[in-house]
Amino acid sequence: MQRELLSVLLGHTRMALVGNVAIGIATVGVVVGAGIYRGVLAWASCLLSLVVLRAWHARRTAPVVATFEEPALRKLEWQLTVLVGSSGLTWGALPWLVYTGEDPFVDFFSVAMLVGMTSGAVASTMALPRALNTYVSAAFVPFIVKAMLIGGSVHTAGALTIMFSMVVLMGFGRTGHDAMRRTVLLSRQNARLMEELRIERDAVRAAMQAKDLFLAGVTHDLRQPVHALGLHLHFLRSLRQDEVSPATLEEVCAPMDAATKSMSTQLSRLLELSRLEAGEAKVSRRPIAVSELFEASESQFQPLAREKGLRLRFRRSGAFVDSDPKMLQSIVDNLVSNALRYTDIGTILVGLRRRGALVELQVLDTGPGIPANLVPHLFIAYRRFDDRKDRAEEGQGLGLALVRKQSDLLGHAVAVQSEVGRGSVFSVTVPFARADPRAAAS
Numbered sequence: 242m243q244r245e246l247l248s249v250l251l252g253h254t255r256m257a258l259v260g261n262v263a264i265g266i267a268t269v270g271v272v273v274g275a276g277i278y279r280g281v282l283a284w285a286s287c288l289l290s291l292v293v294l295r296a297w298h299a300r301r302t303a304p305v306v307a308t309f310e311e312p313a314l315r316k317l318e319w320q321l322t323v324l325v326g327s328s329g330l331t332w333g334a335l336p337w338l339v340y341t342g343e344d345p346f347v348d349f350f351s352v353a354m355l356v357g358m359t360s361g362a363v364a365s366t367m368a369l370p371r372a373l374n375t376y377v378s379a380a381f382v383p384f385i386v387k388a389m390l391i392g393g394s395v396h397t398a399g400a401l402t403i404m405f406s407m408v409v410l411m412g413f414g415r416t417g418h419d420a421m422r423r424t425v426l427l428s429r430q431n432a433r434l435m436e437e438l439r440i441e442r443d444a445v446r447a448a449m450q451a452k453d454l455f456l457a458g459v460t461h462d463l464r465q466p467v468h469a470l471g472l473h474l475h476f477l478r479s480l481r482q483d484e485v486s487p488a489t490l491e492e493v494c495a496p497m498d499a500a501t502k503s504m505s506t507q508l509s510r511l512l513e514l515s516r517l518e519a520g521e522a523k524v525s526r527r528p529i530a531v532s533e534l535f536e537a538s539e540s541q542f543q544p545l546a547r548e549k550g551l552r553l554r555f556r557r558s559g560a561f562v563d564s565d566p567k568m569l570q571s572i573v574d575n576l577v578s579n580a581l582r583y584t585d586i587g588t589i590l591v592g593l594r595r596r597g598a599l600v601e602l603q604v605l606d607t608g609p610g611i612p613a614n615l616v617p618h619l620f621i622a623y624r625r626f627d628d629r630k631d632r633a634e635e636g637q638g639l640g641l642a643l644v645r646k647q648s649d650l651l652g653h654a655v656a657v658q659s660e661v662g663r664g665s666v667f668s669v670t671v672p673f674a675r676a677d678p679r680a681a682a683s
Contacts, residue, residue: 243314244381245370248306250321253365254299258292261328265289268354272339275347280338287333295324322372325362329376332358333383340384341393352399354382363410367417374411381407439573470497497630524568524650528561529592531600535575538591542577551584553577556592562600563674568647575640576604576667584608587664594668603668610661613677619657620645644669 260435265288272281302317309317332355341510359380366373381403388400442449481539535555546553562569575592580589587607596599611619648669659665 242310242422242425242429244307244309245429246421247317247321247419248303248313249425250356250366250368250372251299251303251306253368254295255302257365258296260670261288261292264354264358268335268350269637271350272347275339275344276679277347277433284331284334284338287334288328291324291331295329296330298324304667313560317437318369318371321369322375325366325369325372326375329359329362329379330383333380336384336387339386340391342393342396352384352403354381356403359406359410363417368412368421370408370415370418372578373414373418377407377410377414460464470501475585504511522544522568522647522650524565526563526565528562529569531558531560531562531567531602534570534602535591536633537570538573538577541574541583545581546589549581549585550587552588553581554588554590556590558599560593560595561674562602562671564651564653564671568651569653569669569671572644572647572653572669573604576669579602579640580604580606580608580665586662595673600672601668603666605664605666610663611657611659612661613659615661616657620655 265285269281269285269383280669305312306317334349335355339347342348359415362376362380363373385400385403388396388403457505474497480489535557538552540557543553577589577591583609584606589607590603590605591603592603594603644655644667651671654670656668657665657666
């Protein structure tokens, strides 16, 4: 706020100085034309010097004021107050040169120039009330003193009128400053809201584009197993009765089972993600035995690990955690499935570490690792970063998206550590639970 207000004041400097020069020339012409010469040249020189100094200062400062911190801004406020106040004092010195109470025209002109310049200064300096008040005081007080010294009812009334004008202009400047602050504040809020809306718009566009790509991909991937099922069914129908045997049926039904399982997995993940995004998933927390989570996951994925020639190890533990059983099982299963999909050689280790009142469930693999620039995008739905076509089962970018959605809903923190060429560690941090639900049931 302070930077922007000072930028506004500096931005008004050029027009203010142009006004000083134009009215200064007119003033010198009128005063000299009235036969007054004493001190006029010195006054004009002082005014011109201040114009040049303020122009130089504004030109040097305005381009860099946006980078100023608080100490530099305070110093700039002081500099502007001195420069603006000096300009006001220069115009305030004019009545001491030409206001004598003897020539009504010159007296009226000097007062008119003084009031006009000061009123104009309010608009250009209200961004900094300290500078404005200094200018008004420096411009009006000398005239008030001079008029009171001359004396007489007319000059005294003039002094009182100028004093009243000084108070009014200061009050107007304060009101204008408050309005300017509110305008700047609203402008900044609007700019921030526009930026937030732009980010949200881009996020929605990216999500829609990713979802469109996903739907195109999943349509293609679902069409393949459906087509395979059709071919195998056609083959079965073409067999003669004497050609049907258990071995033949097993040979045909095995790929049909794989195709059905692939479709079922993809559709289940898609439906579960839709439920989470729609806010329909409900959380039911209770103490869960980590050993039960690991046993269920091992029985599901150990055959696939053996088929790929991988070692899948689960470190047994008697710990209990506080979470939703189905969701936490889904999180662990998706992390293990992801590790199996992208690991070709080595070991996958599933274990846990105690972190005070928390338990960190970890899935470590010896896969290819993940580049650092891709890590922030891993949990975005419908995004897939490995497009190699030699995999028996490609993901659709839903597994890790489900992990993120379910973890957020449960309040569990998910983390990734990875090094290209050495593998990855996916972890989810869950509150520790001391209660044994089986003991409580007995």
